[in-house]
Amino acid sequence: MNNRLSDAGSRKAGSDPTRTIAFDVLVAVTERRRTIEEALDHADPARPSGMAGAQVPSRDRAAAHRLAATVLRRMGTLEAVLEPFLAKAPPPRVKLALMMGAAQLLFLETPPHAAVGTVVSLMRERSLAPFAGLVNAVLRKVAGAGVAALDALDGPRLDVPAWLWSSWGGLARQIAEGLAREAPLDLTLRPGGATPEGGVLLPTGSVRLPAGTRVAELDGYAEGGFWVQDAAAAIPARLLAPQAGERIADLCAAPGGKTAQLASAGAQVFAVERDGNRLRRLRQNLTRLQLEAEIVEADALVWTPPELLDAILLDAPCSATGTARRHPDVLRLKRQSDIAGLVEGQDRLIEAAARMLRPGGRVVYAVCSLQPEEGDRRAEAAHRFGLSLEPFTTQELAALPEARTPEGWLRTHPGLWPELGGMDGFFAARFVRR
Numbered sequence: 001m002n003n004r005l006s007d008a009g010s011r012k013a014g015s016d017p018t019r020t021i022a023f024d025v026l027v028a029v030t031e032r033r034r035t036i037e038e039a040l041d042h043a044d045p046a047r048p049s050g051m052a053g054a055q056v057p058s059r060d061r062a063a064a065h066r067l068a069a070t071v072l073r074r075m076g077t078l079e080a081v082l083e084p085f086l087a088k089a090p091p092p093r094v095k096l097a098l099m100m101g102a103a104q105l106l107f108l109e110t111p112p113h114a115a116v117g118t119v120v121s122l123m124r125e126r127s128l129a130p131f132a133g134l135v136n137a138v139l140r141k142v143a144g145a146g147v148a149a150l151d152a153l154d155g156p157r158l159d160v161p162a163w164l165w166s167s168w169g170g171l172a173r174q175i176a177e178g179l180a181r182e183a184p185l186d187l188t189l190r191p192g193g194a195t196p197e198g199g200v201l202l203p204t205g206s207v208r209l210p211a212g213t214r215v216a217e218l219d220g221y222a223e224g225g226f227w228v229q230d231a232a233a234a235i236p237a238r239l240l241a242p243q244a245g246e247r248i249a250d251l252c253a254a255p256g257g258k259t260a261q262l263a264s265a266g267a268q269v270f271a272v273e274r275d276g277n278r279l280r281r282l283r284q285n286l287t288r289l290q291l292e293a294e295i296v297e298a299d300a301l302v303w304t305p306p307e308l309l310d311a312i313l314l315d316a317p318c319s320a321t322g323t324a325r326r327h328p329d330v331l332r333l334k335r336q337s338d339i340a341g342l343v344e345g346q347d348r349l350i351e352a353a354a355r356m357l358r359p360g361g362r363v364v365y366a367v368c369s370l371q372p373e374e375g376d377r378r379a380e381a382a383h384r385f386g387l388s389l390e391p392f393t394t395q396e397l398a399a400l401p402e403a404r405t406p407e408g409w410l411r412t413h414p415g416l417w418p419e420l421g422g423m424d425g426f427f428a429a430r431f432v433r434r
């Protein structure tokens, strides 16, 4: 993909869809609070941002995704690099274009003539021509300073919004250092599935391939030998320890990574999901994997299982701050004020799950969040719903002892496994119905 960004410089200036799409994505994320994926779905380099048009070819989409994600991941650092070269603050869209140029120069190894030339052309394409001279001059200075400009900057601190940094307490620096790295591709293998070529088996059982690997091109993909799932995301379903024949609900199921884990253990799985579009993806995933589950389009708050259940996996909707490596837009889109509403929804789902369980039945509550309100605090509150805490044992977390909290919960974060390439942030706790 590096090449893709570099190649564009040799094309005619102004004919580069990658930068145009990346710019439109950045505008959509920062001005309209769209996710990168949503913005890409609406991208059309031939039209100004926000107008849906022809589908973007997948190679352009991937390269634009990488560029926009790099800007969002390193936004604080990029602002600090540009600041000395700007006499006064430019309009927000001009600043985005400058950050895009600087990201290519400093993080994506794009040749200077390509990085500067394409962003200058972009200014004309997006009705910002009066600023083309400024952009040209500033980016040339950034190119002249080179990566040495990064040396004096505290990148991890600059790139994380202050409210998130303070919410992560003593782990903040470690987490932020992990977020600065691009996430690898992690797979969960079907039982007995073969590791694709180049894959490394991780201590927890997932298989890891380098960032940028195209999953659909791997041997065994079409045959359903594996599915994409971050190493940390694969742990909660393992901790539920599904047994063949057990009645288990996956209450927030799409796109189905955890449903697949439960089904491949031989459990009788109800995959409950309220979003019809996401449910379609879950169905497609299960079909490719040749796995079976009872797919239920319903709100888990009101759904009632045909009989009380043996176990539940509750992967509740959350702030998703634990996925910021893969989705750096999360850093810019989430706000501290979002947390209270999410917490309320999580408690309602825990309460609903408790009602579905037979006495002695277990639930693993999980969130891909790094926020303590959505993690430990929810575990502390679960007794209100007739649930007892059942901590994970050291043996259950033997493959990742550093992720076991003093209370016996699971807490992963992007700063773990730095030498192996990190992992997403997840919290999980187990409760049993009294």
Ligand SMILES: C[S@@+](CC[C@H](N)C(=O)[O-])C[C@H]1O[C@@H](n2cnc3c(N)ncnc32)[C@H](O)[C@@H]1O
Binding pocket: 251, 252, 253, 254, 255, 256, 257, 258, 259, 272, 273, 274, 275, 278, 298, 299, 300, 301, 315, 316, 317, 318
């Ligand atoms: C964190 S994602 C789940 C990821 C999934 N467990 C996996 O591993 O692939 C949360 C999902 O919960 C769904 N959801 C949110 N609230 C729900 C509810 N009340 N009932 C059912 N599904 C819900 C969302 O649409 C979303 O697909």
